[in-house]
Amino acid sequence: MSKLKTHINFDLLNNLSDNTFQLKKGGYLYRKADASTCIMLIHSGSLKTVYSFEGTKEHRVDDFHIKNDIIGLDAMMDSYYSTDAIALEDSIIKAVSYEKFSLCASRSPEVVEMLDTLKARFMARKEETRRILNNLRAESRMAAFFISIISRMASIGYSNQEIQLKMTNKDIANFLGVKGETISRAKKSLVKTGAILWDKKNFKILNLEILNKIISPKTSHNLMFGF
Amino acid sequence: MSKLKTHINFDLLNNLSDNTFQLKKGGYLYRKADASTCIMLIHSGSLKTVYSFEGTKEHRVDDFHIKNDIIGLDAMMDSYYSTDAIALEDSIIKAVSYEKFSLCASRSPEVVEMLDTLKARFMARKEETRRILNNLRAESRMAAFFISIISRMASIGYSNQEIQLKMTNKDIANFLGVKGETISRAKKSLVKTGAILWDKKNFKILNLEILNKIISPKTSHNLMFGF
DNA sequence: CGCGGCCTTGAGAAATGTCAATGCGAGTGG
DNA sequence: CCACTCGCATTGACATTTCTCAAGGCCGCG
Numbered sequence: 001m002s003k004l005k006t007h008i009n010f011d012l013l014n015n016l017s018d019n020t021f022q023l024k025k026g027g028y029l030y031r032k033a034d035a036s037t038c039i040m041l042i043h044s045g046s047l048k049t050v051y052s053f054e055g056t057k058e059h060r061v062d063d064f065h066i067k068n069d070i071i072g073l074d075a076m077m078d079s080y081y082s083t084d085a086i087a088l089e090d091s092i093i094k095a096v097s098y099e100k101f102s103l104c105a106s107r108s109p110e111v112v113e114m115l116d117t118l119k120a121r122f123m124a125r126k127e128e129t130r131r132i133l134n135n136l137r138a139e140s141r142m143a144a145f146f147i148s149i150i151s152r153m154a155s156i157g158y159s160n161q162e163i164q165l166k167m168t169n170k171d172i173a174n175f176l177g178v179k180g181e182t183i184s185r186a187k188k189s190l191v192k193t194g195a196i197l198w199d200k201k202n203f204k205i206l207n208l209e210i211l212n213k214i215i216s217p218k219t220s221h222n223l224m225f226g227f
Numbered sequence: 228m229s230k231l232k233t234h235i236n237f238d239l240l241n242n243l244s245d246n247t248f249q250l251k252k253g254g255y256l257y258r259k260a261d262a263s264t265c266i267m268l269i270h271s272g273s274l275k276t277v278y279s280f281e282g283t284k285e286h287r288v289d290d291f292h293i294k295n296d297i298i299g300l301d302a303m304m305d306s307y308y309s310t311d312a313i314a315l316e317d318s319i320i321k322a323v324s325y326e327k328f329s330l331c332a333s334r335s336p337e338v339v340e341m342l343d344t345l346k347a348r349f350m351a352r353k354e355e356t357r358r359i360l361n362n363l364r365a366e367s368r369m370a371a372f373f374i375s376i377i378s379r380m381a382s383i384g385y386s387n388q389e390i391q392l393k394m395t396n397k398d399i400a401n402f403l404g405v406k407g408e409t410i411s412r413a414k415k416s417l418v419k420t421g422a423i424l425w426d427k428k429n430f431k432i433l434n435l436e437i438l439n440k441i442i443s444p445k446t447s448h449n450l451m452f453g454f
Numbered sequence: 455c456g457c458g459g460c461c462t463t464g465a466g467a468a469a470t471g472t473c474a475a476t477g478c479g480a481g482t483g484g
Numbered sequence: 485c486c487a488c489t490c491g492c493a494t495t496g497a498c499a500t501t502t503c504t505c506a507a508g509g510c511c512g513c514g
Contacts, residue, residue, distance in 0.1 A: 077347045120304045
């Protein structure tokens with residue numbers, strides 16, 4: 001229950017890694033109800049996790065995952081995945097089996113500590129997405145979503161550059177709990193205010209102030225984490 | 228990373244407990260940014276956790292907590308609470324300091340395992356609330372919320388009985404991300420279908436089928452956990 | 455080159471928010 | 485114990501937002 005370490009030793013994780021997956025765009029890293037046997041690190045590329053309901057084609061985008069994200073921790077609770085994980089582009093995934101992990105854990109406190117840090121980060125991320133969803137208006141959700149994604153991109157070296165959104169418009173809509181047409185319109189509106197640049201897949205934040213105002217008009221509260 | 232134990236040894240927790248708080252309705256168990264020094268178990272009563280934004284009176288109900296819930300684990304990430312915890316009725320809370328916890332942990336694997344189970348349950352709960360929020364329509368959110376709360380009440384012995392909702396209408400509205408008036412109207416509509424009984428604070432589910440249909444009209448998917 | 459899926463745009467329907475008036479009830483002080 | 489008060493709950497009318505359905509354009513892929 002120690003203070004959150006924001007830094008994770010990726011070199012250590014990579015050294016532990018005993019397996020590498022190469023995924024094509026649209027490929028599945030794992031499927032719902034698969035048994036979870038390892039922790040996975042996104043070495044390059046990006047994925048979405050999706051949970052689906054029985055008996056229909058209805059599904060929900062649970063989250064998007066980018067380089068340096070750990071993926072598959074949703075199995076922490078019961079050792080089976082609760083989502084499908086699908087590559088948004090060609091991606092490379094490194095895996096550390098739980099076996100290896102516990103083997104090393106017994107002689108390296110650093111490994112134990114890292115696992116705790118990973119769990120904590122996983123939870124913090126869940127918390128963040130929950131707060132994004134809690135915004136009432138579609139534009140607010142979108143603004144919160146963009147701040148979140150840009151801030152995560154920044155943490156892997158894309159410091160407020162123009163980035164490429166690999167997911168479809170529809171994926172974003174689904175994630176935010178609105179319809180595709182609403183995203184289209186909110187996008188148009190946000191671009192017009194000058195808050196963002198968003199043409200096709202290309203995206204950039206131009207004016208953070210405006211975005212924050214849209215999220216919470218009456219305050220100056222700032223959702224940016226380590227931008 | 229073992230299979231989720233659904234059972235928690237409450238006797239053990241109670242024995243470890245080295246402190247008891249008596250809270251009056253409306254009283255604070257802890258406040259945002261307080262340092263977290265213990266794990267707390269709700270012995271009786273119920274609470275809400277609320278997070279607030281800087282500089283305004285805006286706030287969001289993060290979750291409701293009932294008897295046998297562990298509270299305060301949101302400090303897991305950085306050892307400070309991220310919410311205010313406020314009693315919805317007179318409540319009794321048992322606390323186990325982290326000190327005591329780690330003292331016992333070193334000679335009892337059961338204690339370590341329990342802590343993991345608690346964390347896992349905490350996350351599962353976060354996940355559940357996220358999915359409740361992900362329903363688009365207000366009635367669907369409300370239905371999902373009720374199924375969730377009744378199922379949690381069932382797990383502490385109130386098997387589909389009429390229960391008392393201790394939180395205000397407004398709290399529910401805030402939690403679900405809609406306005407109070409919308410709750411009033413959705414309530415009226417749900418009562419009229421015969422799905423629920425809800426008069427003043429008194430609540431009961433009359434027809435689970437209808438509720439599930441409202442959540443997901445086209446499927447028979449069932450959100451009930453251990454009802 | 456043509457197909458299919460995604461994106462955009464428009465118009466009208468449905469859901470939710472806003473504002474205002476009123477009712478109700480728990481808690482307070484006399 | 486009663487009257488008062490304040491905050492919560494309900495209801496109606498209207499504004500705003502989002503959904504739905506439909507049409508057309510764009511783009512990547514076979």
